[in-house]
Amino acid sequence: MNGSISNDMLAEKLSFDAFREEVLKDYRVACESREVSLLGRKEVLTGKAKFGIFGDGKEVPQVAMAKFFRPGDFYSGYYRDQTFAFATGTSTVTEFFAQLYADPDTAHDPHSGGRQMNSHFASPMVNKQGDFLDLVNRKNIAAGMAPTAAQMPRALGLALASKLFRETSELKGFEDLSHNGDEVCFCTIGDASTSEGHFWETVNAAAVMQVPLVIFVWDDGYGISVPRKYQTTKGSISEALKGFQKKEDTNGLMIYKVKAWDYAGLCESFEEGIRLARERHIPVLFHVEEVTQPQGHSTSGSHERYKTPERLEWERNWDCIKKMREWIMTNMLVAEEDLVDIEHDVKQHVRDCRQLAWEAFFSPVKEQVNHVVNHIDQLIADTPDREEMLAAMKTELIQNREPLRRDIMKILGRALQVTSPSVNGAVLHYYEHLKKENAQLYNSHLFNEGARNILNIRPVEAEYAADAPMVNGYEILNRYFSQLFAANQKLFAFGEDVGQIGDVNQGFAGLQEKFGKQRIFDTGIRELTIIGQGIGMAMRGLRPIAEIQYLDYLLYGLQPLSDDVATLHFRTVGIQSAPIIVRTRGHRLEGMWHSGSPMGMILGSLRGIHICVPRNMVQAAGMYNTLLEGVDPGLMIESLNGYRLKEKLPSNLLDFRVALGVPEIIKEGNDLTIVSYGSTLRIATEAAEFLEQLNISCEVIDVQTLLPFDIHHSILESLKKTSRILFVDEDVPGGAAAYMFNKVMEEQGGYRWLDVSPRTLTSQPHRPGYGSDGDYFGKPNTEDVIAAVKEMMSE
Ligand SMILES: Cc1ncc(C[n+]2csc(CCOP(=O)(O)OP(=O)(O)O)c2C)c(N)n1
Ligand SMILES: [Mg+2]
Numbered sequence: 001m002n003g004s005i006s007n008d009m010l011a012e013k014l015s016f017d018a019f020r021e022e023v024l025k026d027y028r029v030a031c032e033s034r035e036v037s038l039l040g041r042k043e044v045l046t047g048k049a050k051f052g053i054f055g056d057g058k059e060v061p062q063v064a065m066a067k068f069f070r071p072g073d074f075y076s077g078y079y080r081d082q083t084f085a086f087a088t089g090t091s092t093v094t095e096f097f098a099q100l101y102a103d104p105d106t107a108h109d110p111h112s113g114g115r116q117m118n119s120h121f122a123s124p125m126v127n128k129q130g131d132f133l134d135l136v137n138r139k140n141i142a143a144g145m146a147p148t149a150a151q152m153p154r155a156l157g158l159a160l161a162s163k164l165f166r167e168t169s170e171l172k173g174f175e176d177l178s179h180n181g182d183e184v185c186f187c188t189i190g191d192a193s194t195s196e197g198h199f200w201e202t203v204n205a206a207a208v209m210q211v212p213l214v215i216f217v218w219d220d221g222y223g224i225s226v227p228r229k230y231q232t233t234k235g236s237i238s239e240a241l242k243g244f245q246k247k248e249d250t251n252g253l254m255i256y257k258v259k260a261w262d263y264a265g266l267c268e269s270f271e272e273g274i275r276l277a278r279e280r281h282i283p284v285l286f287h288v289e290e291v292t293q294p295q296g297h298s299t300s301g302s303h304e305r306y307k308t309p310e311r312l313e314w315e316r317n318w319d320c321i322k323k324m325r326e327w328i329m330t331n332m333l334v335a336e337e338d339l340v341d342i343e344h345d346v347k348q349h350v351r352d353c354r355q356l357a358w359e360a361f362f363s364p365v366k367e368q369v370n371h372v373v374n375h376i377d378q379l380i381a382d383t384p385d386r387e388e389m390l391a392a393m394k395t396e397l398i399q400n401r402e403p404l405r406r407d408i409m410k411i412l413g414r415a416l417q418v419t420s421p422s423v424n425g426a427v428l429h430y431y432e433h434l435k436k437e438n439a440q441l442y443n444s445h446l447f448n449e450g451a452r453n454i455l456n457i458r459p460v461e462a463e464y465a466a467d468a469p470m471v472n473g474y475e476i477l478n479r480y481f482s483q484l485f486a487a488n489q490k491l492f493a494f495g496e497d498v499g500q501i502g503d504v505n506q507g508f509a510g511l512q513e514k515f516g517k518q519r520i521f522d523t524g525i526r527e528l529t530i531i532g533q534g535i536g537m538a539m540r541g542l543r544p545i546a547e548i549q550y551l552d553y554l555l556y557g558l559q560p561l562s563d564d565v566a567t568l569h570f571r572t573v574g575i576q577s578a579p580i581i582v583r584t585r586g587h588r589l590e591g592m593w594h595s596g597s598p599m600g601m602i603l604g605s606l607r608g609i610h611i612c613v614p615r616n617m618v619q620a621a622g623m624y625n626t627l628l629e630g631v632d633p634g635l636m637i638e639s640l641n642g643y644r645l646k647e648k649l650p651s652n653l654l655d656f657r658v659a660l661g662v663p664e665i666i667k668e669g670n671d672l673t674i675v676s677y678g679s680t681l682r683i684a685t686e687a688a689e690f691l692e693q694l695n696i697s698c699e700v701i702d703v704q705t706l707l708p709f710d711i712h713h714s715i716l717e718s719l720k721k722t723s724r725i726l727f728v729d730e731d732v733p734g735g736a737a738a739y740m741f742n743k744v745m746e747e748q749g750g751y752r753w754l755d756v757s758p759r760t761l762t763s764q765p766h767r768p769g770y771g772s773d774g775d776y777f778g779k780p781n782t783e784d785v786i787a788a789v790k791e792m793m794s795e
Pocket of ligand 1: 080146189190191192193194218220223224233297420726
């Protein structure tokens with residue numbers, strides 16, 4: 001009896017000790033993070049770093065939330081969350097400073113190799129080959145972004161993936177990617193950024209689909225200087241969201257209000273809400289109120305300009321760390337000296353980390369400076385008449401207390417300009433070496449650089465049986481997708497009208513019945529989060545085909561494609577990738593919003609995504625195969641008016657692959673080269689056939705993909721033969737036709753082979769009007785091509 005009492009007491013004491021240790025650990029991380037903010041700001045103000053944005057005022061809610069972030073979970077947040085990163089061990093303080101200094105060495109800043117501003121964290125998700133790592137046993141941080149609310153759309157997909165892993169029998173075997181869909185996606189956002197459409201679209205979709213998305217709103221009352229009353233209905237995001245509240249028999253969202261300074265209350269609410277998300281896949285929103293911002297928004301300004309003295313005073317009194325300290329004291333968890341010790345320790349620790357990060361960042365640069373100084377001394381000895389200029393350069397470099405790589409290249413480049421090749425060979429050699437090194441540091445990893453880079457994927461010819469049937473274009477795709485989904489269990493397709501009716505052009509007709517509602521499904525009309533959901537799924541190792549119903553509506557989903565997908569591999573130096581395939585259809589059909597060809601917009605905004613513009617559905621299938629063999633994202637623009645054209649059905653639908661970046665000559669000729677793609681090719685071919693009767697022989701080339709573009713310079717070979725070239729497309733003047741023109745003339749040196757001036761033929765600089773005449777007079781037509789060719793022939 002006695003024994004059991006003392007055992008209980010011991011257990012209680014042990015758990016009290018463990019509890020106290022846990023609280024003190026949290027307090028330490030909070031203090032450490034505050035110190036990072038204070039020192040970080042100084043580093044910017046003294047010029048060692050360019051810009052800083054910090055998480056001061058948000059420390060306590062973040063140490064609390066970190067307790068419930070488990071291996072396998074995902075985080076998609078914004079720039080205020082350094083404390084969360086430290087508390088979860090997903091960033092060290094030294095790494096934080098390395099990123100602040102823009103250290104390009106990934107051993108120092110593993111999150112972004114200096115490519116991102118501070119507090120834009122990322123954890124490794126793929127290896128160099130593009131294969132997914134074991135994501136179940138690590139804490140996963142989706143790479144940060146600066147655009148407000150940009151983290152929302154992909155957070156939806158990160159959460160949705162858990163649901164799919166739990167509910168799709170075909171995914172049961174992928175144990176490295178999910179444990180029965182238990183993974184929660186933590187998503188943070190500032191109060192002001194909830195004004196963005198991204199927030200509302202994501203919340204609605206999460207509440208409709210019931211996915212384990214947990215949103216934390218850090219409500220500090222301001223978006224830079226603009227207060228909450230201009231941002232949010234009723235001045236409160238939880239009030240504004242009341243209609244979304246989940247009830248027992250409805251879908252919806254669980255909404256909690258918590259105070260940023262209430263450590264115990266935060267832990268309690270987070271424990272309950274996150275459990276609901278994890279176990280029952282109910283989305284949750286924590287409205288974290290009374291958050292402060294001790295140093296203001298960022299290093300770009302001071303908050304005294306827009307906060308009243310009363311507000312500033314309130315923020316000082318309700319600082320979350322101050323309040324946590326009071327709570328620890330009130331509950332007599334430790335003596336005050338112990339807290340003072342912690343506060344003292346962390347100051348020294350953070351200073352040490354900063355020093356370490358600075359030395360690591362600076363020492364390779366210093367080494368380069370020494371090399372350059374030696375080189376310049378040698379140049380002065382060899383070129384006495386240039387002594388004055390060279391000495392001035394050397395002085396400039398030596399006097400620069402914090403030189404950067406660009407300062408070194410500037411001096412080296414100029415030293416080369418003022419000396420002759422007879423003496424500067426060694427300098428040139430060093431300069432070229434640094435140029436290569438800097439290109440690797442600053443310009444690499446737009447795409448995967450391993451064996452599965454798209455350019456390394458071998459093409460396989462389509463094969464046809466002797467009695468191969470001619471079928472409609474959409475039937476080619478339908479048969480293709482049917483085989484594809486049987487063969488690849490990680491594939492998912494979704495979008496507006498994709499599920500039940502199998503897309504508006506029947507590419508997926510009947511396939512939901514065959515493969516189930518998990519694999520092929522309808523979504524709401526929400527292009528932004530259709531893309532976001534695809535991004536998140538792709539980041540979790542699935543292969544989503546996200547459909548945008550018409551190319552004209554890609555604009556609604558462009559922001560995450562441009563800011564997130566296209567930059568992800570680059571901005572993480574290859575540790576993350578979202579190999580989403582966006583399927584859409586465009587070019588000629590009817591009216592202003594069903595006939596678009598905004599290719600210039602796409603080319604300008606989507607570098608980092610392969611852009612495929614197949615002329616027919618067989619080519620499309622071959623390109624899908626190539627994209628799926630690779631590990632990078634792709635955009636497939638099928639031709640709207642091609643679904644009902646007959647094509648011969650290949651017998652190796654799943655195996656043949658169209659090489660990206662390799663144009664195809666679809667009609668040979670000797671007099672003039674016409675370069676085009678997609679549905680305009682039919683016009684070009686029709687014109688070429690007509691011109692044949694006038695004894696003008698046109699070579700028609702299908703570029704097939706705009707990114708990559710003609711990697712072997714085969715268009716140049718055609719131009720060498722014909723000496724005349726016309727670029728035709730349906731984009732506005734100065735769009736993709738101008739892009740192709742530039743590629744062939746400048747990059748391929750095509751201008752050397754011209755007999756007459758090269759031309760582009762495009763749509764009018766406005767959208768086409770409705771009806772067949774609107775199309776004819778708005779877009780380039782066959783007669784336009786004939787006339788342009790005849791003019792060029794008579795020049
Ligand atoms: C799309 C976009 N618009 C504007 C900005 C500039 N900007 C950066 S942070 C910010 C305010 C964000 O306020 P809030 O969401 O409340 O977050 P807080 O910084 O207060 O934590 C603004 C306007 C941006 N980064 N992205
Ligand atoms: Mg705010």
